[in-house]
Amino acid sequence: xxxxxxxxxxxxxxxxxxxxxxxxxxxxxxxxxAGALYFLVPLGATFYWSLRAEKGRLGVEAYRRLxxxxxxxPTFSESIVNAIIAIFLSLLIxxxxxxxxxLRLQGLRPAVEFITLLPFxxxxxxLVFGLIRMYSRPPLLLTATYGSSRILLVxxxxxxxxxxxxxxxxxxxxAMDVRALxxxxxxxxxxxxxxxxxxxxxxxxxxxxxxxxxxxxxxxxELTIALFMAQHTFGPYMANLTRSKVYEPSAMAIVAFAxxxxxxxxxAYVTREGKRR
Amino acid sequence: MGGAKRPPRSQFGRWVGVLPFFVFSGLxxxxxxxxxxxxxFEGSExxxxxxxxxxxxxxxxxxxxxxxxxxxxTTALVGGLVGFLMAWAVSMGGLPRPFRSALTTFSGVAxxxxxxxxxxxxxxxxxxxxxxTALFELLGVDLxxxxxxxxxxxxxxxxxxxxxxxxxxxxxxxxxxxxKRDWREAAENLGATSGQYWRHVALPVxxxxxxGTMILLFGNSFGAHATAYALTGGLxxxxxxxxGQQISGDVLHNPGLGYAVAxxxxxxxxxxxxxxxxxxxRSERWLG
Numbered sequence: 001x002x003x004x005x006x007x008x009x010x011x012x013x014x015x016x017x018x019x020x021x022x023x024x025x026x027x028x029x030x031x032x033x034a035g036a037l038y039f040l041v042p043l044g045a046t047f048y049w050s051l052r053a054e055k056g057r058l059g060v061e062a063y064r065r066l067x068x069x070x071x072x073x074p075t076f077s078e079s080i081v082n083a084i085i086a087i088f089l090s091l092l093i094x095x096x097x098x099x100x101x102x103l104r105l106q107g108l109r110p111a112v113e114f115i116t117l118l119p120f121x122x123x124x125x126x127l128v129f130g131l132i133r134m135y136s137r138p139p140l141l142l143t144a145t146y147g148s149s150r151i152l153l154v155x156x157x158x159x160x161x162x163x164x165x166x167x168x169x170x171x172x173x174x175a176m177d178v179r180a181l182x183x184x185x186x187x188x189x190x191x192x193x194x195x196x197x198x199x200x201x202x203x204x205x206x207x208x209x210x211x212x213x214x215x216x217x218x219x220x221x222e223l224t225i226a227l228f229m230a231q232h233t234f235g236p237y238m239a240n241l242t243r244s245k246v247y248e249p250s251a252m253a254i255v256a257f258a259x260x261x262x263x264x265x266x267x268a269y270v271t272r273e274g275k276r277r
Numbered sequence: 278m279g280g281a282k283r284p285p286r287s288q289f290g291r292w293v294g295v296l297p298f299f300v301f302s303g304l305x306x307x308x309x310x311x312x313x314x315x316x317x318f319e320g321s322e323x324x325x326x327x328x329x330x331x332x333x334x335x336x337x338x339x340x341x342x343x344x345x346x347x348x349x350x351t352t353a354l355v356g357g358l359v360g361f362l363m364a365w366a367v368s369m370g371g372l373p374r375p376f377r378s379a380l381t382t383f384s385g386v387a388x389x390x391x392x393x394x395x396x397x398x399x400x401x402x403x404x405x406x407x408x409x410t411a412l413f414e415l416l417g418v419d420l421x422x423x424x425x426x427x428x429x430x431x432x433x434x435x436x437x438x439x440x441x442x443x444x445x446x447x448x449x450x451x452x453x454x455x456x457k458r459d460w461r462e463a464a465e466n467l468g469a470t471s472g473q474y475w476r477h478v479a480l481p482v483x484x485x486x487x488x489g490t491m492i493l494l495f496g497n498s499f500g501a502h503a504t505a506y507a508l509t510g511g512l513x514x515x516x517x518x519x520x521g522q523q524i525s526g527d528v529l530h531n532p533g534l535g536y537a538v539a540x541x542x543x544x545x546x547x548x549x550x551x552x553x554x555x556x557x558x559r560s561e562r563w564l565g
Contacts, residue, residue, distance in 0.1 A: 024369075024370050024371050025370060025371040025372070027366070027370065028365075028366035028367070028370025028371060028372045029366075029372070031359075031362040031363050031365070031366040031370070032363060032366045032367065032370075032372065032376065032380075034359075035359065035363045035380075035442070038438070038439075038442075039383065039387060039439070039442075041402060041408075041409060042398045042399055042401070042402040042403075042439070043398065044408075045398070045401050045402040045407060045408035045409060046397070046398040046401045046402065048401075048408055049401040049408070092297070093297050093298050093301055094298070096294040096295070096297070096298075097294060097295050097297075097298040099294065100294035100295045101295065104291065104294070105291065105292075105294075105295060108295060112295070112298065115298075115299075115302045115306065115307070117550065118302070118306045118307070118310075119306065120496070120546070120550055121543060121546045121547045121550055122306065122310055122543055122546070123499075123500030123501075123502065123517060123542055123543075123546060124500070124502060124503075125500075125502040125517045125520045125521055125524075126310070126313065126500075126520060126539045126542055126543055127306070127309060127310070128524070129309075129313060129520060129523075129524050129535075129539050130308075130309025130310050130312055130313045130539075131305070131309045132524060133309070133312050133313065133316065134308055134309045134312045152305075155301070155304070155305045156305055158301070158305075159301065159302065159305040159306045162302075162306075192294075214389075217389050218389065221392055221393060221394065222392070222503070223392050223393055223502075223503035223506065223507065224502045224503050224506070224521075227506070227521075228521070228524050228525070235392065235393060235503070238392075238393040238394065238397070238507075239393050239506070239507050242393060242396065242397045242400070242507055243510065249397040249400070249401075250397065250398075250401050252394065252397065253394040253395075253397040253398045253401070256390070256393075256394035257386070257390060257394060257398075260386050260389050260390050261386050263389075264382065264385045264386045264389065265382070267385075268382060268385075
């Protein structure tokens, strides 16, 4: 009986399934359109405002004013330098760590994974609170001058990047046979430093690049930590601009969106290229 | 010579690769948090006490925590639902394939587009002179006259959804991909309708994932500071903004209470990450 009804039910089912699929597609379009509306309207509105700085006609005056602003370039370049130092610091710490817990000290993996998750657990505003309390008195006085606060800021950024960097590097290590590569290098007489520099790093290029780009995207406009450490970086500058100017903030938001888009696009690109090879 | 020194050196060699990591984390992640934790137990006249935690029940603190929790719950639920529906639409809703990669790329960008630029974008959209506000006016609706304000609970929720929905899409898409085609075919062969398949097969399998990601969204919004600061200048009662004010000047008139408020946040964040990872592990049993 079961056997005989099976084809019948399938035959009856076919049109029903088709109708369901059509209904699905309608709903899909609906959800996607609603979402697209919500996501694109603010961008469109901001872009529209950014073209209206000149009375009576549309133009790029807001962008010109933004780039000509005396504080734009200094804060932006300071943030770029901070981001690059933080990325290198983070790489220098995370790559050996990820390598070690993959190859030599597997027992430490849970502890390392736990610590790299801490930036998700400790909100930035709480972290900067703790940093200020910890480093505002001798022997660990670091908040006294602008330069020493900046060191603290960069170290905080490196720490904030740990979750992304570790996950990225760890995935990269899993994708290659670390043990075999290491043993091969060792048998050729390479030291640990040489192995890391000449074997592991080059094989991790894609992982390192995407970790670095993600860190860059997060750090470049960071507001909270920089604000409370009184740093003249891009985040506090943008916040000031938003409060004090009319048209420039719209140009700034569009530029920031384009930057984020560029960073994410490059991650997608290097990942795709890496897979192809 | 070498023989005597060898054991300690190899011991050192065993750890040298991870040592910088633990030292650095201790200095810039764990240490600062432990100091706040310790101080939160310090009384105003010295000595260890739970007084600061008792005072969390004071009005100013409860108001900020309440607002933070309400916004986080709202944006986690709405963001979770909308994100799920959008992920469903591009993964199994029968849309052309390019939509899927467009949505994931955009989600990657939007989930990282938080902070000042996001706040600015919404000021130009839904602020008092924003484009959408103006469009409503053309239609004869005075948006701000109806009680809506970008600088309020609903306003901030609308802004937060801009990074909450994309995060949901990014985390839930792989889970949707994990649904096996066999399950659907098996259900259909047994005569199940599409609704029955979702109710009895797909949703129960997806539920830990959906719940877990919503909890992740909760934490994501609960710890957010920059967007709210840029939008309201720190005026809205929010837990993160309260801590910010406490850093700049002791607005609670009690340093110890400030530390307790900060630790309260850490505890709530830790719980949400914990629940998320437990639920995620649970969902891997089926969808892994």
